[in-house]
Amino acid sequence: MGCPRCQSTAIIRYGHTHYGKPRFRCRDCSRQFVENATRQPIDEATRQLIDKLLLEEMPLAAIVRVTGVSRRWLQLYLKQKNQ
Numbered sequence: 001m002g003c004p005r006c007q008s009t010a011i012i013r014y015g016h017t018h019y020g021k022p023r024f025r026c027r028d029c030s031r032q033f034v035e036n037a038t039r040q041p042i043d044e045a046t047r048q049l050i051d052k053l054l055l056e057e058m059p060l061a062a063i064v065r066v067t068g069v070s071r072r073w074l075q076l077y078l079k080q081k082n083q
């Protein structure tokens with residue numbers, strides 16, 4: 001597990017949320033977060049699959065369903081590719 005902002009692994013426990021989930025704090029950038037809120041990095045195989053589906057002109061909603069990535073992540077990914 002790493003920091004969602006800077007990917008640092010210098011993470012310390014920092015109490016709990018109202019719902020009893022452990023809260024963490026990054027020692028490098030001071031970002032606070034709960035474990036569930038950290039986004040999983042999208043692996044290379046999934047990215048390649050997405051590239052293939054995009055070539056097939058599959059609608060974004062379908063790509064989200066097939067690959068399990070979030071729509072927001074997909075939109076950011078597209079933006080990066082078009083730069």
Ligand SMILES: [Zn+2]
Nearest residue numbers: 003006026029
């Ligand atoms: Zn950080």
